Amino acid sequence: MALKEVLLVDPERCRGHGICCLLAPELIDLDDWGYAQVLKSQPLSSDELKSASRAVAGCPARALSLVQEGQKDQRN
Amino acid sequence: MNLLPSPSGEARYESPDSVRAVFLAGDAGARLLAGPPASAGAEGLSSHLGRLGAPSALAGADLVEVVAASGLKGRGGAGFPVAQKLNTVRVSAGKPLVVVNCSESEPASAKDRTLVRLRPHLVLDGAAVAARAVGASQAVLYLHRGDLRSARALDAAVAERKQAAIADPDFSVAWAPPRYVAGESSAIVRFLEGGEAKPRFGTRAAICGVNCAPTAIHNVETLAHLALVDRMGPDEFRRCGTPGFSGSVLVTLAGAVQHPGLVAELVAPVPASELLGVAGISSPPQALLVGGYGGAWIDGRSAWDSHIWPDALLQGGFSFGCGLVGVFPNGACGVRETSGILSYLASESAGQCGPCRYGLDHLANSLARLAKGEAGRRELKALERKAASIVGRGACSHPDGAVSLLRHCLEVFEADIRSHSQRRPCRAAHSDSVFPLPSQIEQTWR
Structure with a gap:
């Protein structure tokens, strides 16, 4: 089940604290204005999932989440 | 319908000339604008029914099937298949709602309000068809605050329909702030829930819209076509346009x-x-x-x-x-014009998502500096990189649209860009803009 998870930033919640980038630098970069930018849109490996979970837990704005692939784009 | 007085008297996107319309590619083929000339104003109910006859008696899945066969796609910008949206609303749990999106926010566009003001009954018919398709008993007319002319046309039409005992959903009016992104579907949902008319990440209105009721939000032109599909059927409808x-x-x-x-x-x-x-x-x-x-x-x-x-x-x-x-026109500066439009789009950002809030303003300023000959090739390269970093990172597609325009600007006005980046300012860099850039009258989002 957990094999097809992707990392997602809620752009409305992200306040540019930048902690995620320290916790999962291989998955998240900060843009020119300090906001989180996910580097990998494909499902994460088990190692990547570990650091992604740390970033999700460490975000003070609760802007990061791990969701099943396919639920990526919820827009209508 | 209770037409609430508009809190602000002036419409922001009002064009000076009231309504103009022409029929192109043959009057015989005109559909939405067939009938009385534009100078006659809003078409009344008797003329409307005399021309087009009564709506069909179809409802629910049968009606959705007809719409699917017609191939009708949304006219609000995204071109989403209408039958698919209607069906999602129809089968989703909850009491469905129809929203008639009259909030035409593109400053240079006038087609939606022209249609509403000339053919209000066609739009309301479409709303009634959508309501029949999804099983809704209520429809909200979502208008820009201050768009009194459209409101009057709709109000008079609803009154006529009540008198004639036409089977309509209950129409109500919502006055939305006249902002660029306030007509985006998740912003509509949020506003109708009593919040700010700002886009919301991850909203699927058709499944969980206003107070999580399945909500069919349609552009007014889409609804007018839907009214025609309902009457003429898919084959006749498809005689206009292309297979795609x-x-x-x-x-x-x-x-x-x-x-x-x-x-x-x-x-x-x-x-x-x-x-x-x-x-x-x-x-x-x-x-x-x-x-x-x-x-x-x-x-x-x-x-x-x-x-x-x-x-x-x-x-x-x-x-x-x-x-x-x-x-x-020839002689105008496309770089300067684009920077003006980007600056307008930046001012219309809901300010919720960082890349949009800070990025658009940055792109606009950078491009303005370029037009004035104040930026070199290095800044141009940085501009391209920053623009790319913004794409797909907003709750709505507002920033993506701005970047799209910028990219086309860099391509189409490439010669000007090259010359400006060698610190040669544009002679037209200080001229007035060609397209309207409304200044913010209302700062509010409620």
Whole structure:
């Protein structure tokens, strides 16, 4: 089940604290204005999932989440 | 319908000339704008029914099937299949709601309000058809605060329909702040829930819209076509348009034309040269602005012989968007114009998402510096990189649209860009903008 998870930033919640980038630098970069930018849109490996979970837990704005692939784009 | 007094007296997007419309590619084929001339104003109920007859008795899945067979796609910009949206609302749990999206937010576009003011019954018929398809008993007319002319046309039409005992959903009015992104579907949901008219990440209105009721939000032109599909059936409806995009389409002519805000109905793909001929343009302009402020620039000479039609433009990599066809004249500075539009889009950002809030302003300023000859090649490279970093990172597609316009600007006005980046300012860098850039009258989002 957990094999097809992707990392997602809620752009409305992200306040540019930048902690995620320290916790999962291989998955998240900060843009020119300090906001989180996910580097990998494909499902994460088990190692990547570990650091992604740390970033999700460490975000003070609760802007990061791990969701099943396919639920990526919820827009209508 | 209780028409609430508008809190602000003045409409922000009001164009000076009230309503203009022409019929193109043959009067016989005109559909939405067939009937009385534009000068006659809103068509009354008896004339409307006399021309088009009564709606069908179809409802629910049968009706959705007819809409699916018609191939009708949304006219609000995204071109989403209407039957698919209606069906999602129909089968989702909860008491469904229909929203008639009258909030035309593109400053240079006039087709939606022209349609509402000339053919209110066609739009309301469409709302009734949508309500029948999804099983809704209520429909909200979502209007820009201050758009009194549209409100009056709709109000009078609803009164006429009540008197004639037409089977309609209960219509109510919502006055939304006249902001650029307030007409985006998740912003509509949020506003109707009592919140701010700002987009919300991850909202699927058709499944969980207003207070999580399945909500069918449709553009007014889409609803007008839906009314026709209901009456004429799929085969007749498909006799207009192309296999990939059925029915007629409304376009607004803007910019350096005789009457900015002129609305034309196209019943088939038409060469840009023919369409612009209607607006008094007889030779290729410098460029065309298509789709809206989040749309694209097309080089004037290559656009001249190409066809204006949603799927034709899409094949060329351009979005038809809201049907805006803007003429950008020779001698004007496309770099300066684009920076003005980006600056407007930046001011209309809801300010919720960092990349949009800070990025758009940055792009606009950077481009303005370029036009003035104050930025070199290094800043140009940085501009391209920053623009790319913004794409796909907003709760809505507002920033993506701005970047789309910027990218087309860098391509179409490439010679100017090259010259400006060698610190040669544009001679037209300080001239007035060609397209309207409304200043913010209302700061509020509620």
